[in-house]
Amino acid sequence: MDGPGTAAPDAGRGTDGGADGGPWAQERRGSLRAALAGLTTRGRSFLAAGAAAVVCAYVLGQGDLLRVGVLLAALPLVCVIVLYRTRHRVAVSRRLSPARVPAREEALVHLRLDNVSRLPTSLLMLQDQVPYVLGPRPRFVLDRVEPGGRREVSYRVRSDLRGRYPIGPLQLRLTDPFGMVELTRSFSSHDTLTVVPRTEELPPVRLAGEAAGLGEGRHRSLATAGDDDVIPRGYRHGDDLRRVHWRSTARHGELMVRREEQPQRPRCTVLLDTRRAAWAGSGPESAFEWAVSGAASVAVHLLERGYAVRLLTDTGAPVPGPDGAGTDIAALDTAGLLLDTLAVVEHSGEPGLARAYEVLRGGSGGGGHEGLLVAFLGSLDGEQTALAGRMRQRAGGAVALLPRGLREPAAQEEGEGERLLREAGWTVLPYVPGEALPDLWRQADRSSGGAPGRTARSGGR
Template identity: 70%
Template structure:
């Protein structure tokens, strides 16, 4: 086996290894023939039957000849894999295309191609390939899907080489593999106003999106093709080289999505559990905010920030936002329960300990997804709300998700008293509808002069 493939993931396999490896590849049929031949030879010797000895020799030699023939066939086969797409939502399908190329000057025998896939993606695909001529190619494909988010390895490819009689079977594995990322399901959300004119859905945000780059009022060096009407003569005289004015760029609205991942905050497991609903809802909110021009970050209860701490942990710019969206979806694909006892990490990050909303960032939109909240966690959650801007909390009633009596009323009341727009997330709730209700509730409280 050696690495190197013409496209996708794959490698090159030789038709046989050493003679000892070929002997170890004897199938049950081949071993039975050897045993029968040896038994016939012994009986022929004991009984003095020469005809029986010839039969025994024939039975014993046939599998050995097959081993030698397979060993001497030094054909080389190149295999590759092409996965499209590499990132799919839970319940979606991806197509895997396998290609086998005979790169030797000899035709191959019967080949069995097998790709290793995790059980959650479905049965292991197997394909039987007939004789492949020198320089020939064979392509096969299969589909994989999973209702569970995660990162799943595909491969390595395995190739089984057999002789025409089925006496010997050798397995060769290619060295590389692909990774399928199953991200949470997302819902298309209606454009609602959650935090007033200054926080992202107004004209200022649209103007920010319409301008390209991160221009500001600081002059920069002249570049070929710049409009000469933008020359800043005062800076030109000061620096001794041609300087041009940059266009003013309105500041992008910021939003933080907090996801509570505490193990003790959720009951149940599986694709229909409360925690999976929270992960899917957080993914929907993140994509919606990025599409509407927000600089967004994902924050967990441990204080970990995605896309990172650079720039306060927020995405910035169109290209950076696209990269941040992919990074956040990849993070949510594998996020699991934390063993943290409380929401302290998220609280400290929001209050300025992790690039939070202190100072100029204090007017950002805050959207949180909480599990079960006791008195202590409710107090911490209530204090997360920023000095200005909107704060929306979706509190999962995990007890109701498992058929137990609801216990979410008191946390909701205390969050609302602290200025949150707080809604309960009952079992099976459509997040798009809850999002619309949150917008209507926030708009109502703001119009009436209340907290919002």
């Protein structure tokens, strides 16, 4: 939420918006020329009509017309002077709910305006700056805010396109009751709305290469270790006395207990092919956007099942990085990090998957990452298909999702690539953009015949 920013709409030049958590700032008074520049079309029309009436009255010698002309010309000028001398100090804060929202869903933006001066405000209009993809710019008219008063307004934003969008700064327009003058002031602070890919709830399936019980069949170092291999810790209130390690207690001179068994978390790498040459089309319904949404769904699903998940693209940059790939990061924090990364992922200019392969085989500081590999691949030529086949050697199980119809003639080229990947040990799931991912994911279940060499499905549902 923005810290309170303040502005003093007193027809001065320039603006000062409060920084987050900073003190209230009041803008300096500018010249009267700046206030005259705020005349609206109505004010300029009154001024022009008054000037014309004065000239005509002088030429025709009509005193009554002269008084009318003076009145018409004086009204906007009086409004300028009054608005110029009026000083208001207001504080505005903004809150996004939520700050991270899936594509095609709405987020609520709350605005709060506080009048911190000793005088009531005149007519105010608030306008928040938002990108066009989030919808039209919201405008609110506040008739009068009493001294120390507060007004709260809200509006909704929605985007079909993932990304990170700035909201703000807020513009404050001060007008007179006759609509003759309109002065605009801006605050400097803004917020960022992150639109992440949409995720779908996937059914739990047993994948090829996955140990039964999600890690229960994996080795447990403490279960097979002898007394000399046990790493004890100090006794804590409530520890079972049957876990006391007497040899370490005698060595350290204080009560020591054996650590709890810690099963190793199963690991998974979600590989997303972002090469520009591998995808056709653009927009929310394109195959690439389907793959981005699919990668997000798979990553969140496996995190919920207890996997240590990392995201890898063809650029070779894993998320979390090498230091965090195998650590016990909170699943919620990891999911947020992965979704934030996928919110801004774009096409790359990489010629192939070589960098991703180097990370998977332990190069570029990525370290070996045995476990499950789920790949969302674009169009593959013979060289990239062979490289993807070698990736399978670094994983306990591998699932590849391949789009159909990106190349012509599609059937012959794609069918050959699917066959080669299956022969390399991949479980291949061909799809068409827009296909339901839960139905597709269910076909990777090894207990229902989803073996790497299964017969290819015909594209489409």
